Amino acid sequence: MTSMSVSSQLSRALPKGSIICGSENTRAFECDGLSVYKQKPMAVALPTNIEQIKAVLKICRKTKTPIVTRGAGTGLSGGATPLEGCVVLGLSKMTRVVSIDAQSQLAVVEPGVRNLAISEAVAEYGLYYAPDPSSQIACTIGGNVAENSGGVHCLKYGLTVHNVEAIKMLTMDGEELILSRSDEGLGLLALMNGSEGLLGVITEITVKLTKKPALAKLVMAGFDTVRECAHAVADIIKAGIVPAGLEMMDKFAIEASEAFVHAGYPLDVEALLLCELDGEVELVEAELESALKILVGASTIKVSENEAERLLLWQGRKSSFPAVGRLSPDYYCMDGTIPKRHLAGVLEKINELSKHYQLRVANVFHAGDGNLHPLILYDAGVPGELEKTEAFGMDILKHCVSVGGSITGEHGVGIEKLDAMCVQYSVKELEVFHQIKAAFDPDSLLNPGKAVPELHRCAELGNMHVHHGELPHPELERF
């Protein structure tokens, strides 16, 4: 029995067609949205229920086979990139909406349900699921929880962690753990949000549902300088307005999006602000009036007249990644966050770096919550250009940390930002992360090596965290 291969054991334990093996067949799973990194898994398991997940866990536990849990594979940081010799545990077949409680505004769903499918399932009750990552057509709720995904409406409606009421999960031991917002004691539910598949396998999620607003209006304002646009963002917040979305784009991003979507963006401005106001009709009208007063210095201004126009104006922004993608063989999307007051300065720094590295960059921001998405344009076909691009990206992230921000706001660390983690955290803090992983998964079989860098990696890089003038990692050898 023990000599039987892991793939054979899996094929025997799960129904026919649930296990994919062989180099040709597993190719579809060799990467996630960070497609520069590829690795074929040993096998892919596609269970349809919890018992089947337990069976996969049991086989992998006995054979010490690493598991990479995967939703729709839309993640941008390599969280679902397979590891050599691993089993990919794909939950995309677990697509049942278990129950909807419109009264309590809750829905219980399996992890493979797509983000947008939740909103579609509850639309008849005038409800929707608020977090809206740009990949919401495809990405799964299980993946959203694993990454603590954001979107353009986070400032007002929160991240995934704010919209999850409870989860059921399995530990690597196959034990079921139910975590809820009502639990006494430590915030284990919050810990699971954004844990990138390292702590357990999420099998069921109870999400909070939000009432659809009576009215939503989008204000589009163009500015002659980025600085003026950044000031407008601060002024809107200071005036007591909490926009449903507050997005900024630079000239390059505006041009790329307009050429792609024809949303009617002005092409003679340096920065564009999209400010969405939603809620009860009277409130929206009052907020609109104050917003327009604040935006009086804008060179162009437009308020959506109807739903079609509002959605079209959004489409330009939501399509900015593929729009920029049309202009270059490849692009690399960054995800740093900063305190908003540094917005203009950070953008100037990015432009300097762009000149230094001789690589073009388009900037789109979730300005309301200080989340930047610089898109670096490059050509992977040119030898050395990917490395140059990654160095450029790293410089941006280091700058974000130096002004008090973070290396990732919503895309996660995965394999992509392991080095950058050494900049943001001290060795003691990283040790805590490793110990948390060990508390849940002592044999390190769930997505091992992702999300938290090995300590020697940080020392070798020399990308070291400096905090309060202490010498970083004094206990580690330098090379």
Place this chain on the structure above:
Amino acid sequence: MKSIAELQQLIKESEQIHIGGTSSELKKNIDMSTYSGVVEYYPEELVITIKAGTSIAQIEQILKKNNQALTFFTDNPEQTIGALYASAGADFADAVLGVQIINGKGELMNFGGQVMKNVAGYDVSRLLVGSKGQLALITQMSFKILPAAAALSHQKKPRPQQSTSALHMSLTQKLKQIFDPYGVFV
């Protein structure tokens, strides 16, 4: 208690220590009420960073000047923000963005930050909400705040908390070991 260095020293020197409350001959105690005040507050960021001994009343007064407010329910203005953090639940944790802590070995660490979105590393700053002073001394914390009118809609009364499973408790024990391996915090 005035400085972080003093707090670290106190924890390093203690075999057992209790956070908050009043000292007695039987029990060594850390009184955080004098470790108070605003560390950083930029109204346009919707973020405030405060020392753990700051009272709810003090914070509310500071925020009021800019017509802003805390997003979680409070009913005891005398309570310190640290005490509330130690006993609160998920609705409170929703507002937490980052913490500075001293662990049971007297080591200073930071988790999370002062930004709305941060998914680098596990969410320790929300994990420790409700830790009852048993894992680490929380020295300062950053919160998301909102304009006063919007904050009101977020302030829900705490729900009765449910007791948890044996697995939940065993994980809690393991996590205690990580932050306080010598069992200093009692």
